[in-house]
Amino acid sequence: MEAVELIRKKRDGQVLTSQEIRFLIQGYHQGNIPDYQMSAWAMAVRIRGMNARETVDLTMEMVRSGEEVDLSAIEGIKVDKHSTGGVGDTTTLVLAPLVAAAGVPVAKLSGRGLGHTGGTIDKLESFSGFETALSTTDFVRQVNELGVAVMGQTADLTPADKKLYALRDVTATVDSIPLIASSIMSKKIAAGADAVVLDVKTGSGAFMKEEKKALELARSMVEIGHRIGRRTVAVISDMSQPLGYAVGNALEVKEAIETLKGDGPRDLTELCLTLGGQMVTLAQRAASPKEAEEKLKAAIDDGSALEYFRRFVKAQGGDARAVDEPDRLPQSPVQLPVESPDYGVVTALDAEAIGLCAMQLGAGRKTKDAPIDYGVGVLLRKKIGDVVHKGETLAILHANNREEAETVRERFLNAVTLGNQPVTPPLLVRELVTDVKAE
Known part of the structure; x- marks a missing residue:
């Protein structure tokens, strides 16, 4: 050969x-x-x-190239969740304790971010002392004892995928549906989950900007999961504007805390309930997503979701006092309001451009070894459909110095479109993919 x-x-x-x-x-x-x-x-x-069988074969060969995490010692059905990425995507910070509070073991392997803001690991490290370099033994023990743990992905997980992705990144082959689907699913399978819930983003701040392509990717990943015996569900969700209001590591942690208290943004809360409902249902802790969502709402209302978050942060060495005293989290020395230049209705918020504003302030990284500033970012005050008056605050830039904030201010204003007519905010959850026809 x-x-x-x-x-x-x-x-x-x-x-x-x-x-x-x-x-x-x-x-x-x-x-x-x-x-x-x-x-x-x-x-x-x-x-x-590639056809479905080829894509499955590619996925499994990448899994076999490295170690596979054995989660069999964890009691119950383990459900993993993956997002294809976006701006202000704080869902894991909410979902991990929330789903655990509903009785589902959450054993989450997450990565660092490369782009607009940090990844889940970076966001959690906004808590002073938070440790994600757990051994597999400690990881499994914590899930069994506490119900939830998050650790960083090991270098031995799907090494062939890492090598191939680096090659695709410099050869204009990143946007291949079979290659994307196999890359994502190989990591989920190697991470040891029994079932997977996928949050596939679409819109200006998403990798898949066209909904048709997002749906194609979702169907491919669901089919991979089903063909290898892992129950897999995909949710197509909107990323034409940032999710929630916070874009930045510690800012997003604060918003996650507010969401666990029941005071979070409507869109972030809705998406977490949708994804969490699927996770709880796949774990067979509820007969339907509707019943599962009611359980999740009850965990928010009775304070158990926030208590799980508190215990989770403490168990991994973080300063859990910051859950109740968010001002203990990193903060930037400069907060610059961005005022609206005119009266109108917000008709568009370019999510990708706003993410790049946060990145310019230091919330993200251009290279994998670049440092992250946990305190900086963008805190929105207006979303699509909101009326804004001239001089009213559109957002607050959290920065290290005023000069940098002033530079980003102009960039942010270019990401906002004002119109004269009322507009309907974009539909958040576009479609649910639960099954596909085998070829």
């Missing part, structure tokens, strides 16, 4: 066998197939696509 023959075969639109996909992925992982040949194969896949 030769790599060039498999490149030619896929270039010509033919279907690769399981053995051929194994040869390519394991050969590349082991250094026997060079970057230039794998780049050519990835481009052939980008142009020609």
Whole structure:
């Protein structure tokens, strides 16, 4: 078997066998197939696509390239959740304690962010002392004792995927549905979950800006899950404007705390109840998503969700006092209001542009080793559909110095569109994908 023959075969639109996909992925992982040949194969896949069986084979070969986390010692059905990313995407911070409070074990492997703001790990590290470098033994023990734990992904998880993704990033092959789907699902499968809930974003702040493409990706991932025996559900959700009002690490933590108290933004609360409802249902702790959502609302109302968050932060070494005293979280020395230049209705908030504003302030990282400033970011005061008067505050920029904030201020104003007519805010939850027809 030769790599060039498999490149030619896929270039010509033919279907690769399981053995051929194994040869390519394991050969590349082991250094026997060079970057230039794998780049050519990835481009052939980008142009020609893969069928469902090929995509499953690709997923499982990436899983087999590294370690698989064994969560069998955790009692109950383990349900993982994954978001395709967005701006102000604080759902995991809310969902982890909320779903645990409903009796579902939450064993979450998360990563650091590369882009607008930090990832879940970075956000949690806004709590002084919070530790995510847990051993698998401690991770499992904490879930069994407390019901929830979050740790960073190990370097040994799907190494072939990491190597292939780095190659795709510089060869214009990132936006291939089979390659995206297999990349995401390989990590979820290797992380040991019994079932997976996917939050697939669509809109200006999402990777999949077109809803049609987001739906295609969701269906591909759900089919992968079903074909390998993992119950998988996908929710298509809006990211045409930031989720909630906070964009920035400690700012998002504060918003998550407010949401767990029952005082959070309506859209963030709605999405967390939708995703959480699916998680609780898949874990067989409720007969339907509606019943599951009622359980989650009760956990917010009786304070148990917030109590789980408190105990979770303390268990992982964080300063749990900040849950009740959020001012203990990192804060920026400068808060600059962005005033509206005119009267009107907010008709658009470019989520990606607002995310880049936060990144410019220091809330995100351009390279994986870049430091993050936990205290900076953007705190919105208006969302799509809101009426705003001239001089009224559109947002507050949290920054380290006024000069930097003034620079970002102009960039932020360019991300806001005002109109003269009332508009309806975008629908948050677009579609639920629970099943797909096998080929």
